[in-house]
Amino acid sequence: MALIDINLKPSKDVLKDFAMIALVMLTIIAFAFHWIYGLSSQNALYLCGIGLVIFLLSRISPSLVIPIYIILTLITVPIGLVISFTVMAIFYYGLLTPIGLIFKIIGRDTMERKWDKECNTYWVEHKSPESTKRYYNQF
Numbered sequence: 001m002a003l004i005d006i007n008l009k010p011s012k013d014v015l016k017d018f019a020m021i022a023l024v025m026l027t028i029i030a031f032a033f034h035w036i037y038g039l040s041s042q043n044a045l046y047l048c049g050i051g052l053v054i055f056l057l058s059r060i061s062p063s064l065v066i067p068i069y070i071i072l073t074l075i076t077v078p079i080g081l082v083i084s085f086t087v088m089a090i091f092y093y094g095l096l097t098p099i100g101l102i103f104k105i106i107g108r109d110t111m112e113r114k115w116d117k118e119c120n121t122y123w124v125e126h127k128s129p130e131s132t133k134r135y136y137n138q139f
Helices: 012-036 041-060 062-106 132-136
Strands: none
Touching: 012 041, 012 062, 041 062
């Protein structure tokens, strides 16, 4: 099993979904660039037209959209890998590591792993429920 499966042989349904997403996203991008960055109306309409062409091609023959799908997939996979690893690193080193260091400094031992020479066993007693009916009421 690979880390990421790249679908180089998409089904017709996947291609139709891709075309619908392309139409919607290119339209949103065109309006956003026109409104925020002052993209000319003509260029915004070009972007909407590209989305419409992809959508219409997928409805005529989904196999016509395969090259666009594969090119965009191969472009976006490395971007996704970099962003996901960056977000995970920020989460780990920016949140979990400081929390662990703070716990280490204040001496918090939630799992009770400290060595106790006077202790005979580290077994934690567990109380059994009075009735098995409790198992049917989990909350």
